[in-house]
Amino acid sequence: MKAIMKTLPMPGVEVRDIPKPEPAPDEVLIRVKSAAICGSDLGIYHYTSAYSKMKLPVVLGHEFSGIITETGSQVHDFKEGDRVLAESVKACGVCEYCKTGMSNLCEKSTLFGIHTDGGFAEYIAVPYKLLHRVPDSMSFDQAALVEPLSxxxxxxxxxxxxxxxxxxxxxxxxxxxxxxxxxxxxxxxxxxxxxxxxxxxxxxxxxxxxxxxxxxxxxxxxxxxxxxxxxxxxxxxxxxxxxxxxxxxxxx
Ligand SMILES: [Zn+2]
Ligand SMILES: [Zn+2]
CATH class of the missing domain: 3.40.50.720 (NAD(P)-binding Rossmann-like Domain)
Known part of the structure:
Protein backbone atom coordinates (compact mmCIF):
# COMPACT_ATOMS: atom_id res chain seq x y z
CA MET A 1 0.00 0.00 0.00
CA LYS A 2 1.03 3.63 -0.45
CA ALA A 3 1.98 5.59 2.68
CA ILE A 4 3.30 9.08 3.42
CA MET A 5 6.24 8.55 5.74
CA LYS A 6 8.93 10.38 7.63
CA THR A 7 12.01 8.34 6.78
CA LEU A 8 15.01 10.62 7.31
CA PRO A 9 16.00 13.02 10.13
CA MET A 10 15.71 16.10 7.91
CA PRO A 11 12.92 18.26 6.43
CA GLY A 12 10.53 16.52 4.04
CA VAL A 13 8.47 13.34 3.73
CA GLU A 14 8.51 10.35 1.40
CA VAL A 15 5.79 8.32 -0.31
CA ARG A 16 6.64 4.63 0.05
CA ASP A 17 5.10 1.34 -0.91
CA ILE A 18 4.91 -0.75 2.27
CA PRO A 19 3.08 -3.95 3.27
CA LYS A 20 -0.52 -3.60 4.47
CA PRO A 21 -0.51 -3.86 8.31
CA GLU A 22 -1.76 -7.08 9.93
CA PRO A 23 -4.29 -6.34 12.71
CA ALA A 24 -3.38 -7.80 16.14
CA PRO A 25 -6.12 -9.83 17.94
CA ASP A 26 -7.47 -6.64 19.61
CA GLU A 27 -7.17 -4.48 16.49
CA VAL A 28 -9.18 -3.71 13.38
CA LEU A 29 -7.83 -2.85 9.95
CA ILE A 30 -9.23 0.43 8.62
CA ARG A 31 -9.30 1.47 4.97
CA VAL A 32 -8.55 5.18 5.39
CA LYS A 33 -11.09 7.39 3.60
CA SER A 34 -9.98 10.79 4.89
CA ALA A 35 -7.03 12.19 6.85
CA ALA A 36 -6.42 15.76 8.00
CA ILE A 37 -3.11 17.61 8.25
CA CYS A 38 -2.44 18.87 11.78
CA GLY A 39 -0.07 21.69 12.72
CA SER A 40 2.13 19.02 14.27
CA ASP A 41 2.37 17.26 10.89
CA LEU A 42 3.87 20.48 9.51
CA GLY A 43 6.36 20.48 12.41
CA ILE A 44 7.28 16.90 11.54
CA TYR A 45 7.56 17.79 7.85
CA HIS A 46 9.91 20.67 8.63
CA TYR A 47 11.64 18.51 11.26
CA THR A 48 11.51 21.13 14.03
CA SER A 49 13.31 20.42 17.33
CA ALA A 50 10.12 19.15 19.04
CA TYR A 51 10.14 16.13 16.72
CA SER A 52 13.87 15.42 16.51
CA LYS A 53 13.54 12.40 18.82
CA MET A 54 11.01 10.59 16.60
CA LYS A 55 11.88 7.00 15.79
CA LEU A 56 12.03 6.67 12.03
CA PRO A 57 10.67 5.48 9.68
CA VAL A 58 7.02 6.09 10.60
CA VAL A 59 3.77 6.66 8.68
CA LEU A 60 2.44 10.15 9.52
CA GLY A 61 -1.12 11.22 10.41
CA HIS A 62 -3.24 11.07 13.57
CA GLU A 63 -6.52 12.63 12.36
CA PHE A 64 -8.28 10.10 10.14
CA SER A 65 -11.47 8.17 9.45
CA GLY A 66 -12.41 5.19 7.34
CA ILE A 67 -14.13 1.83 6.97
CA ILE A 68 -13.26 -1.39 8.79
CA THR A 69 -12.10 -4.11 6.40
CA GLU A 70 -10.84 -6.73 8.87
CA THR A 71 -11.19 -7.47 12.59
CA GLY A 72 -8.88 -9.30 15.01
CA SER A 73 -10.10 -12.40 16.87
CA GLN A 74 -10.81 -10.47 20.13
CA VAL A 75 -12.90 -7.75 18.46
CA HIS A 76 -16.64 -8.24 18.90
CA ASP A 77 -18.30 -4.83 18.95
CA PHE A 78 -17.16 -3.75 15.49
CA LYS A 79 -17.45 -5.48 12.14
CA GLU A 80 -16.35 -5.20 8.54
CA GLY A 81 -18.01 -2.24 6.82
CA ASP A 82 -18.41 -0.09 9.96
CA ARG A 83 -17.59 3.62 9.49
CA VAL A 84 -15.18 4.68 12.23
CA LEU A 85 -12.66 7.21 13.47
CA ALA A 86 -9.95 6.60 16.06
CA GLU A 87 -8.59 8.49 19.03
CA SER A 88 -5.07 9.72 18.34
CA VAL A 89 -3.52 8.75 21.69
CA LYS A 90 -2.87 5.15 22.69
CA ALA A 91 -2.80 5.35 26.51
CA CYS A 92 -1.74 2.56 28.91
CA GLY A 93 -5.20 2.29 30.49
CA VAL A 94 -3.94 1.41 33.99
CA CYS A 95 -2.03 4.43 35.39
CA GLU A 96 -3.64 7.00 37.75
CA TYR A 97 -4.27 9.45 34.89
CA CYS A 98 -5.88 6.78 32.74
CA LYS A 99 -8.04 5.52 35.62
CA THR A 100 -9.33 9.03 36.37
CA GLY A 101 -10.34 9.84 32.81
CA MET A 102 -7.26 11.90 31.94
CA SER A 103 -5.62 9.45 29.56
CA ASN A 104 -4.40 12.46 27.56
CA LEU A 105 -1.82 12.94 30.35
CA CYS A 106 -0.72 9.26 30.47
CA GLU A 107 3.06 9.13 30.55
CA LYS A 108 3.21 5.82 28.73
CA SER A 109 0.98 6.97 25.91
CA THR A 110 1.95 6.87 22.25
CA LEU A 111 0.59 8.85 19.34
CA PHE A 112 -0.33 7.65 15.88
CA GLY A 113 1.86 9.26 13.25
CA ILE A 114 4.67 9.98 15.71
CA HIS A 115 5.40 6.86 17.77
CA THR A 116 3.48 4.30 15.72
CA ASP A 117 2.31 4.20 12.11
CA GLY A 118 -0.49 6.70 11.43
CA GLY A 119 -3.31 7.37 9.00
CA PHE A 120 -1.55 8.90 5.98
CA ALA A 121 -1.76 5.51 4.28
CA GLU A 122 -4.28 3.32 2.52
CA TYR A 123 -4.72 1.16 5.64
CA ILE A 124 -4.04 1.45 9.37
CA ALA A 125 -4.37 -1.10 12.20
CA VAL A 126 -6.02 0.36 15.33
CA PRO A 127 -6.96 -1.16 18.74
CA TYR A 128 -10.76 -1.44 18.83
CA LYS A 129 -10.83 0.37 22.20
CA LEU A 130 -9.83 3.60 20.43
CA LEU A 131 -12.63 3.48 17.87
CA HIS A 132 -15.72 5.67 17.65
CA ARG A 133 -18.57 5.07 15.24
CA VAL A 134 -19.16 7.66 12.53
CA PRO A 135 -22.88 8.28 11.91
CA ASP A 136 -24.13 8.09 8.31
CA SER A 137 -25.01 11.79 8.47
CA MET A 138 -21.32 12.68 8.96
CA SER A 139 -18.89 12.70 6.03
CA PHE A 140 -15.47 11.06 6.31
CA ASP A 141 -13.86 14.50 5.94
CA GLN A 142 -15.89 15.79 8.89
CA ALA A 143 -15.05 12.65 10.87
CA ALA A 144 -11.31 13.23 10.34
CA LEU A 145 -11.75 16.61 12.06
CA VAL A 146 -13.34 15.19 15.20
CA GLU A 147 -9.89 14.83 16.81
CA PRO A 148 -8.93 18.55 16.61
CA LEU A 149 -12.54 19.50 17.45
CA SER A 150 -12.34 17.40 20.61
ZN1 LIG B 1 -3.51 17.07 15.66
ZN1 LIG C 1 -1.86 5.59 31.43
Missing part, protein backbone atom coordinates in the same frame (compact mmCIF):
# COMPACT_ATOMS: atom_id res chain seq x y z
CA UNK A 151 -9.20 19.32 21.61
CA UNK A 152 -11.13 22.58 21.22
CA UNK A 153 -14.06 21.19 23.24
CA UNK A 154 -11.64 20.28 26.03
CA UNK A 155 -10.07 23.77 26.01
CA UNK A 156 -13.39 25.64 25.91
CA UNK A 157 -15.81 23.46 27.87
CA UNK A 158 -13.53 21.79 30.40
CA UNK A 159 -10.89 24.36 31.28
CA UNK A 160 -12.16 27.84 30.35
CA UNK A 161 -14.90 29.07 32.68
CA UNK A 162 -17.11 31.54 30.80
CA UNK A 163 -20.67 32.82 30.99
CA UNK A 164 -23.40 33.95 28.64
CA UNK A 165 -22.66 37.45 27.29
CA UNK A 166 -18.96 37.27 28.15
CA UNK A 167 -16.75 39.04 25.62
CA UNK A 168 -14.23 36.49 24.34
CA UNK A 169 -11.24 37.31 22.14
CA UNK A 170 -9.97 34.24 20.28
CA UNK A 171 -6.45 34.98 19.07
CA UNK A 172 -5.75 32.98 15.96
CA UNK A 173 -8.10 31.71 13.27
CA UNK A 174 -6.56 28.34 12.49
CA UNK A 175 -8.66 25.18 12.94
CA UNK A 176 -8.43 25.23 16.75
CA UNK A 177 -9.18 28.97 16.86
CA UNK A 178 -12.23 28.65 14.62
CA UNK A 179 -13.54 25.53 16.39
CA UNK A 180 -13.11 27.23 19.78
CA UNK A 181 -14.74 30.46 18.60
CA UNK A 182 -17.82 28.53 17.44
CA UNK A 183 -18.00 26.73 20.79
CA UNK A 184 -17.79 30.00 22.76
CA UNK A 185 -20.52 31.41 20.54
CA UNK A 186 -22.71 28.35 21.05
CA UNK A 187 -22.21 28.89 24.79
CA UNK A 188 -23.69 32.38 24.48
CA UNK A 189 -20.52 34.49 24.46
CA UNK A 190 -19.79 37.40 22.14
CA UNK A 191 -16.70 36.37 20.18
CA UNK A 192 -14.04 38.32 18.30
CA UNK A 193 -11.53 36.27 16.27
CA UNK A 194 -8.16 37.83 15.44
CA UNK A 195 -5.64 37.03 12.74
CA UNK A 196 -3.09 38.47 10.32
CA UNK A 197 -3.28 39.60 6.69
CA UNK A 198 -2.04 36.17 5.61
CA UNK A 199 -5.16 34.64 7.22
CA UNK A 200 -7.47 36.05 4.52
CA UNK A 201 -8.94 32.64 3.60
CA UNK A 202 -9.53 31.80 7.25
CA UNK A 203 -11.21 35.16 7.86
CA UNK A 204 -13.59 34.28 5.03
CA UNK A 205 -14.43 30.99 6.77
CA UNK A 206 -14.90 32.83 10.08
CA UNK A 207 -17.30 35.31 8.48
CA UNK A 208 -19.26 32.45 6.89
CA UNK A 209 -19.59 31.01 10.38
CA UNK A 210 -21.03 34.31 11.57
CA UNK A 211 -17.99 35.29 13.63
CA UNK A 212 -16.66 38.83 14.09
CA UNK A 213 -13.05 39.19 12.96
CA UNK A 214 -10.17 41.62 13.36
CA UNK A 215 -6.89 41.80 11.44
CA UNK A 216 -4.34 42.90 14.04
CA UNK A 217 -2.06 44.20 11.28
CA UNK A 218 -4.73 46.67 10.18
CA UNK A 219 -6.65 47.53 13.33
CA UNK A 220 -5.86 47.96 17.03
CA UNK A 221 -7.20 45.01 19.02
CA UNK A 222 -7.12 46.98 22.27
CA UNK A 223 -9.13 49.89 20.81
CA UNK A 224 -11.71 47.56 19.30
CA UNK A 225 -12.19 45.58 22.51
CA UNK A 226 -12.45 48.73 24.64
CA UNK A 227 -14.98 50.19 22.22
CA UNK A 228 -17.08 46.99 22.12
CA UNK A 229 -17.10 46.63 25.91
CA UNK A 230 -17.50 50.30 26.95
CA UNK A 231 -13.95 50.33 28.30
CA UNK A 232 -14.43 47.20 30.42
CA UNK A 233 -12.04 45.01 28.43
CA UNK A 234 -12.47 41.40 27.35
CA UNK A 235 -13.67 38.81 29.85
CA UNK A 236 -11.57 36.09 28.26
CA UNK A 237 -8.56 36.08 25.93
CA UNK A 238 -8.12 32.66 24.37
CA UNK A 239 -4.75 32.09 22.69
CA UNK A 240 -4.97 29.68 19.75
CA UNK A 241 -1.66 30.55 18.09
CA UNK A 242 1.94 29.64 18.83
CA UNK A 243 3.30 33.19 18.51
CA UNK A 244 4.69 34.55 21.83
CA UNK A 245 3.47 38.16 21.18
CA UNK A 246 -0.12 36.83 21.29
CA UNK A 247 0.36 35.73 24.90
CA UNK A 248 1.58 39.21 25.83
CA UNK A 249 -1.40 40.79 24.08
CA UNK A 250 -3.78 38.37 25.81
CA UNK A 251 -2.68 39.60 29.24
CA UNK A 252 -3.17 43.29 28.42
Missing amino acids: NAIHFVRDITPFRIDDYVVVQGCGPIGLFSAQLFKMGGARVLVTGLSMDKLRFDVAKKLGLETLNIEEESLEERVMMDTDGRGADIAFVAVGAPPAVKQATQ
Whole structure:
Protein backbone atom coordinates (compact mmCIF):
# COMPACT_ATOMS: atom_id res chain seq x y z
CA MET A 1 0.00 0.00 0.00
CA LYS A 2 1.03 3.63 -0.45
CA ALA A 3 1.98 5.59 2.68
CA ILE A 4 3.30 9.08 3.42
CA MET A 5 6.24 8.55 5.74
CA LYS A 6 8.93 10.38 7.63
CA THR A 7 12.01 8.34 6.78
CA LEU A 8 15.01 10.62 7.31
CA PRO A 9 16.00 13.02 10.13
CA MET A 10 15.71 16.10 7.91
CA PRO A 11 12.92 18.26 6.43
CA GLY A 12 10.53 16.52 4.04
CA VAL A 13 8.47 13.34 3.73
CA GLU A 14 8.51 10.35 1.40
CA VAL A 15 5.79 8.32 -0.31
CA ARG A 16 6.64 4.63 0.05
CA ASP A 17 5.10 1.34 -0.91
CA ILE A 18 4.91 -0.75 2.27
CA PRO A 19 3.08 -3.95 3.27
CA LYS A 20 -0.52 -3.60 4.47
CA PRO A 21 -0.51 -3.86 8.31
CA GLU A 22 -1.76 -7.08 9.93
CA PRO A 23 -4.29 -6.34 12.71
CA ALA A 24 -3.38 -7.80 16.14
CA PRO A 25 -6.12 -9.83 17.94
CA ASP A 26 -7.47 -6.64 19.61
CA GLU A 27 -7.17 -4.48 16.49
CA VAL A 28 -9.18 -3.71 13.38
CA LEU A 29 -7.83 -2.85 9.95
CA ILE A 30 -9.23 0.43 8.62
CA ARG A 31 -9.30 1.47 4.97
CA VAL A 32 -8.55 5.18 5.39
CA LYS A 33 -11.09 7.39 3.60
CA SER A 34 -9.98 10.79 4.89
CA ALA A 35 -7.03 12.19 6.85
CA ALA A 36 -6.42 15.76 8.00
CA ILE A 37 -3.11 17.61 8.25
CA CYS A 38 -2.44 18.87 11.78
CA GLY A 39 -0.07 21.69 12.72
CA SER A 40 2.13 19.02 14.27
CA ASP A 41 2.37 17.26 10.89
CA LEU A 42 3.87 20.48 9.51
CA GLY A 43 6.36 20.48 12.41
CA ILE A 44 7.28 16.90 11.54
CA TYR A 45 7.56 17.79 7.85
CA HIS A 46 9.91 20.67 8.63
CA TYR A 47 11.64 18.51 11.26
CA THR A 48 11.51 21.13 14.03
CA SER A 49 13.31 20.42 17.33
CA ALA A 50 10.12 19.15 19.04
CA TYR A 51 10.14 16.13 16.72
CA SER A 52 13.87 15.42 16.51
CA LYS A 53 13.54 12.40 18.82
CA MET A 54 11.01 10.59 16.60
CA LYS A 55 11.88 7.00 15.79
CA LEU A 56 12.03 6.67 12.03
CA PRO A 57 10.67 5.48 9.68
CA VAL A 58 7.02 6.09 10.60
CA VAL A 59 3.77 6.66 8.68
CA LEU A 60 2.44 10.15 9.52
CA GLY A 61 -1.12 11.22 10.41
CA HIS A 62 -3.24 11.07 13.57
CA GLU A 63 -6.52 12.63 12.36
CA PHE A 64 -8.28 10.10 10.14
CA SER A 65 -11.47 8.17 9.45
CA GLY A 66 -12.41 5.19 7.34
CA ILE A 67 -14.13 1.83 6.97
CA ILE A 68 -13.26 -1.39 8.79
CA THR A 69 -12.10 -4.11 6.40
CA GLU A 70 -10.84 -6.73 8.87
CA THR A 71 -11.19 -7.47 12.59
CA GLY A 72 -8.88 -9.30 15.01
CA SER A 73 -10.10 -12.40 16.87
CA GLN A 74 -10.81 -10.47 20.13
CA VAL A 75 -12.90 -7.75 18.46
CA HIS A 76 -16.64 -8.24 18.90
CA ASP A 77 -18.30 -4.83 18.95
CA PHE A 78 -17.16 -3.75 15.49
CA LYS A 79 -17.45 -5.48 12.14
CA GLU A 80 -16.35 -5.20 8.54
CA GLY A 81 -18.01 -2.24 6.82
CA ASP A 82 -18.41 -0.09 9.96
CA ARG A 83 -17.59 3.62 9.49
CA VAL A 84 -15.18 4.68 12.23
CA LEU A 85 -12.66 7.21 13.47
CA ALA A 86 -9.95 6.60 16.06
CA GLU A 87 -8.59 8.49 19.03
CA SER A 88 -5.07 9.72 18.34
CA VAL A 89 -3.52 8.75 21.69
CA LYS A 90 -2.87 5.15 22.69
CA ALA A 91 -2.80 5.35 26.51
CA CYS A 92 -1.74 2.56 28.91
CA GLY A 93 -5.20 2.29 30.49
CA VAL A 94 -3.94 1.41 33.99
CA CYS A 95 -2.03 4.43 35.39
CA GLU A 96 -3.64 7.00 37.75
CA TYR A 97 -4.27 9.45 34.89
CA CYS A 98 -5.88 6.78 32.74
CA LYS A 99 -8.04 5.52 35.62
CA THR A 100 -9.33 9.03 36.37
CA GLY A 101 -10.34 9.84 32.81
CA MET A 102 -7.26 11.90 31.94
CA SER A 103 -5.62 9.45 29.56
CA ASN A 104 -4.40 12.46 27.56
CA LEU A 105 -1.82 12.94 30.35
CA CYS A 106 -0.72 9.26 30.47
CA GLU A 107 3.06 9.13 30.55
CA LYS A 108 3.21 5.82 28.73
CA SER A 109 0.98 6.97 25.91
CA THR A 110 1.95 6.87 22.25
CA LEU A 111 0.59 8.85 19.34
CA PHE A 112 -0.33 7.65 15.88
CA GLY A 113 1.86 9.26 13.25
CA ILE A 114 4.67 9.98 15.71
CA HIS A 115 5.40 6.86 17.77
CA THR A 116 3.48 4.30 15.72
CA ASP A 117 2.31 4.20 12.11
CA GLY A 118 -0.49 6.70 11.43
CA GLY A 119 -3.31 7.37 9.00
CA PHE A 120 -1.55 8.90 5.98
CA ALA A 121 -1.76 5.51 4.28
CA GLU A 122 -4.28 3.32 2.52
CA TYR A 123 -4.72 1.16 5.64
CA ILE A 124 -4.04 1.45 9.37
CA ALA A 125 -4.37 -1.10 12.20
CA VAL A 126 -6.02 0.36 15.33
CA PRO A 127 -6.96 -1.16 18.74
CA TYR A 128 -10.76 -1.44 18.83
CA LYS A 129 -10.83 0.37 22.20
CA LEU A 130 -9.83 3.60 20.43
CA LEU A 131 -12.63 3.48 17.87
CA HIS A 132 -15.72 5.67 17.65
CA ARG A 133 -18.57 5.07 15.24
CA VAL A 134 -19.16 7.66 12.53
CA PRO A 135 -22.88 8.28 11.91
CA ASP A 136 -24.13 8.09 8.31
CA SER A 137 -25.01 11.79 8.47
CA MET A 138 -21.32 12.68 8.96
CA SER A 139 -18.89 12.70 6.03
CA PHE A 140 -15.47 11.06 6.31
CA ASP A 141 -13.86 14.50 5.94
CA GLN A 142 -15.89 15.79 8.89
CA ALA A 143 -15.05 12.65 10.87
CA ALA A 144 -11.31 13.23 10.34
CA LEU A 145 -11.75 16.61 12.06
CA VAL A 146 -13.34 15.19 15.20
CA GLU A 147 -9.89 14.83 16.81
CA PRO A 148 -8.93 18.55 16.61
CA LEU A 149 -12.54 19.50 17.45
CA SER A 150 -12.34 17.40 20.61
CA ASN A 151 -9.20 19.32 21.61
CA ALA A 152 -11.13 22.58 21.22
CA ILE A 153 -14.06 21.19 23.24
CA HIS A 154 -11.64 20.28 26.03
CA PHE A 155 -10.07 23.77 26.01
CA VAL A 156 -13.39 25.64 25.91
CA ARG A 157 -15.81 23.46 27.87
CA ASP A 158 -13.53 21.79 30.40
CA ILE A 159 -10.89 24.36 31.28
CA THR A 160 -12.16 27.84 30.35
CA PRO A 161 -14.90 29.07 32.68
CA PHE A 162 -17.11 31.54 30.80
CA ARG A 163 -20.67 32.82 30.99
CA ILE A 164 -23.40 33.95 28.64
CA ASP A 165 -22.66 37.45 27.29
CA ASP A 166 -18.96 37.27 28.15
CA TYR A 167 -16.75 39.04 25.62
CA VAL A 168 -14.23 36.49 24.34
CA VAL A 169 -11.24 37.31 22.14
CA VAL A 170 -9.97 34.24 20.28
CA GLN A 171 -6.45 34.98 19.07
CA GLY A 172 -5.75 32.98 15.96
CA CYS A 173 -8.10 31.71 13.27
CA GLY A 174 -6.56 28.34 12.49
CA PRO A 175 -8.66 25.18 12.94
CA ILE A 176 -8.43 25.23 16.75
CA GLY A 177 -9.18 28.97 16.86
CA LEU A 178 -12.23 28.65 14.62
CA PHE A 179 -13.54 25.53 16.39
CA SER A 180 -13.11 27.23 19.78
CA ALA A 181 -14.74 30.46 18.60
CA GLN A 182 -17.82 28.53 17.44
CA LEU A 183 -18.00 26.73 20.79
CA PHE A 184 -17.79 30.00 22.76
CA LYS A 185 -20.52 31.41 20.54
CA MET A 186 -22.71 28.35 21.05
CA GLY A 187 -22.21 28.89 24.79
CA GLY A 188 -23.69 32.38 24.48
CA ALA A 189 -20.52 34.49 24.46
CA ARG A 190 -19.79 37.40 22.14
CA VAL A 191 -16.70 36.37 20.18
CA LEU A 192 -14.04 38.32 18.30
CA VAL A 193 -11.53 36.27 16.27
CA THR A 194 -8.16 37.83 15.44
CA GLY A 195 -5.64 37.03 12.74
CA LEU A 196 -3.09 38.47 10.32
CA SER A 197 -3.28 39.60 6.69
CA MET A 198 -2.04 36.17 5.61
CA ASP A 199 -5.16 34.64 7.22
CA LYS A 200 -7.47 36.05 4.52
CA LEU A 201 -8.94 32.64 3.60
CA ARG A 202 -9.53 31.80 7.25
CA PHE A 203 -11.21 35.16 7.86
CA ASP A 204 -13.59 34.28 5.03
CA VAL A 205 -14.43 30.99 6.77
CA ALA A 206 -14.90 32.83 10.08
CA LYS A 207 -17.30 35.31 8.48
CA LYS A 208 -19.26 32.45 6.89
CA LEU A 209 -19.59 31.01 10.38
CA GLY A 210 -21.03 34.31 11.57
CA LEU A 211 -17.99 35.29 13.63
CA GLU A 212 -16.66 38.83 14.09
CA THR A 213 -13.05 39.19 12.96
CA LEU A 214 -10.17 41.62 13.36
CA ASN A 215 -6.89 41.80 11.44
CA ILE A 216 -4.34 42.90 14.04
CA GLU A 217 -2.06 44.20 11.28
CA GLU A 218 -4.73 46.67 10.18
CA GLU A 219 -6.65 47.53 13.33
CA SER A 220 -5.86 47.96 17.03
CA LEU A 221 -7.20 45.01 19.02
CA GLU A 222 -7.12 46.98 22.27
CA GLU A 223 -9.13 49.89 20.81
CA ARG A 224 -11.71 47.56 19.30
CA VAL A 225 -12.19 45.58 22.51
CA MET A 226 -12.45 48.73 24.64
CA MET A 227 -14.98 50.19 22.22
CA ASP A 228 -17.08 46.99 22.12
CA THR A 229 -17.10 46.63 25.91
CA ASP A 230 -17.50 50.30 26.95
CA GLY A 231 -13.95 50.33 28.30
CA ARG A 232 -14.43 47.20 30.42
CA GLY A 233 -12.04 45.01 28.43
CA ALA A 234 -12.47 41.40 27.35
CA ASP A 235 -13.67 38.81 29.85
CA ILE A 236 -11.57 36.09 28.26
CA ALA A 237 -8.56 36.08 25.93
CA PHE A 238 -8.12 32.66 24.37
CA VAL A 239 -4.75 32.09 22.69
CA ALA A 240 -4.97 29.68 19.75
CA VAL A 241 -1.66 30.55 18.09
CA GLY A 242 1.94 29.64 18.83
CA ALA A 243 3.30 33.19 18.51
CA PRO A 244 4.69 34.55 21.83
CA PRO A 245 3.47 38.16 21.18
CA ALA A 246 -0.12 36.83 21.29
CA VAL A 247 0.36 35.73 24.90
CA LYS A 248 1.58 39.21 25.83
CA GLN A 249 -1.40 40.79 24.08
CA ALA A 250 -3.78 38.37 25.81
CA THR A 251 -2.68 39.60 29.24
CA GLN A 252 -3.17 43.29 28.42
ZN1 LIG B 1 -3.51 17.07 15.66
ZN1 LIG C 1 -1.86 5.59 31.43
